[in-house]
Amino acid sequence: MTITSQLTPQRQQSMCQSGIWKNKLLTDYLDDAAFKNGTSIAIVDHNSESGLTNQITYSELSKTSVRISCALFALGIRAGDVVAVQLPNWWHYAAIHLACLRIGAVINPLMPIFRQRELEFMLAFAEAKIFIVPEFFRGFEHETLALSLKEKISTLEHIFVVDGKDEDTSFEKYFTDQSWEEKSDLFESVRNSRPSPDDVIEIMYTSGTTGTPKGVMHTSNTLLSKAELARQLFTLKSSDTIFMGSPLAHQTGFMYAIVLSVFNASKCVLQDIWDPSQALHVINEQGCTITLGSTPFLSDLVVEGKEKVNATCPLRLFLCAGAPIPRVLVEQATKAYPSMYVMSAWGMTEMGIATATYPGDSDEKVIGTDGRALPFQEVRILDSADKVAPHGQEGRLQARCVTSFVGYLKRPTEYGVDEGFWLETGDNARMDEDGYIRITGRSKDIIIRGGENIPVVEVEQLLYRHDAVADVAIVGMPDERLGERSCAFVSFTEGETLSFKGLVDYLKSCDITTQYLPERLEIIDTFPRTMSGKIQKFRLREIAQSLTPQSNND
Secondary structure, eight states: OOOOOOOOHHHHHHHHHHTSOOOOOHHHHHHHHHHHHTTSEEEEEEOTTTOOEEEEEHHHHHHHHHHHHHHHHHTTOOTTOEEEEOOOSOTHHHHHHHHHHHHTOEEEEOOTTOOHHHHHHHHHHTTOSEEEEESEETTEEHHHHHHHHHTTOTTOOEEEEETOSOTTTBHIIIIISSOGGGSHHHHHHHHTTOOOTTSEEEEEEEEOTTSSEEEEEEEHHHHHHHHHHHHHHHTOOTTOEEEEOSOTTSHHHIIIIIIHHHHTTOEEEEOSSOOHHHHHHHHHHHTOOEEEEOHHHHHHHHHHHTTSOOTTOOOOEEEEOSSOOOHHHHHHHHHHOTTOEEEEEEEETTTEEEEEOOTTOOHHHHHHOOOEEOTTEEEEEEOTTSSBOOTTOOEEEEEEETTOOOOBTTOGGGOOBOTTOOEEEEEEEEEOTTSOEEEEEESSOEEEETTEEEEHHHHHHHHHTSTTEEEEEEEEEEETTTEEEEEEEEEEOTTOOOOHHHHHHHHHHTTOOGGGSOSOEEEOSSOOBOTTSOBOHHHHHHHHTTOOOOOTTO
């Protein structure tokens, strides 16, 4: 597949002149770390399926990535070909990405929670040639689903299964058990396949304003500039250890575990199933100093640690983004972990962290704002007349970042960047006199549940297909732990009705991801509407403020 980005020569020249784009690849940093201190630990993970803990050095990671890259090349994978990966937080993610990078292939991380409906669209849209999955994870047979998808998607040529028992699809038997790098012709071909730092190397799906997933495209220059800014923001040293419980198929996990740790030659510790008790044990055992995640992760760690003061806990920084941080949570976190600073931040898959609070900022800034722009990152608030809004006034949030993506896969018209490189974020915000912003709402129609975007329009469209549903609107209702949960307001056709359990069962029959299911049904006779007939969702959100989730057993 030929991948076309929206990176212009003007932007490329400007970013390189700034010094933040260094025209290097992550494999350059990997190989350098392997050469200088190859025995240093790169990744520690625990495979919940096998029960095994794996520890990979930088030398081993470098050699394994070369072996996998030669194996990919032998399969016919070339620059621009998409390798889709639906794995838990295991070491394989880093090795596969680095292997793809060596030959210019594009990694497409996919959440383990995705099922047939989401995967069939995403794999076909990206024209993935290879799909790598676990045999089982959390009781689900990923191999069976992957093989069925291969029969439906014409571009999907190969399925490989980590820890698989079938020799024809075993990831280990093909990729890691054979010494592909010893075949001189393959090794030389890989050496000659080095991509440009401006080639697309990652496609990460995100929910857009239409509810249809969009493939955000990043290059080595955009990803590594994120790593450089994060290193500065975190005052990161090679002795720091990054703990990651967020999925590697999210940009938070992928970027700040895989990319940042290799860039900084640091150790990264992965957890494949979130468990706060186990997380705290691993953090202490492995000496983890930094972690990133949405508010629920912080909340769970606080609950786990609030019975005792963790004076010896090595965590010094928790970057929290995805939902506002309640004041009481920051207070509890400080009490439970006296050495840990809670950093509030805002960002998107499209550009990573754009704003953040800084050590030394007051509690008011940490709790009441989403931070100020990082170096080389800019944000501004525009009013309805497209003028910069006065301090304190709500308006449209725009961002202009060195880390910004280079377009949406196959959707050039949706690349909302103007001639001045300002991106329409789809968020509303206000800015104080110190340059700190606060996200006040979203113009794009999504709900963020525990840091996971729910494509509202897609779920609504499925419900509209039910014979009993006359009208539907899904909005977020506040949740202390997850930030938001979804509530479906529904009116029924005359003589028809549907219970909450019936609604959930119907959506499950549509093969929708469990996390996208509404968690409450509110029956409404007449929707509040504008003069033009559009449903006034803000009024429904007001109603939802006092609602709570319900069981689907009723």
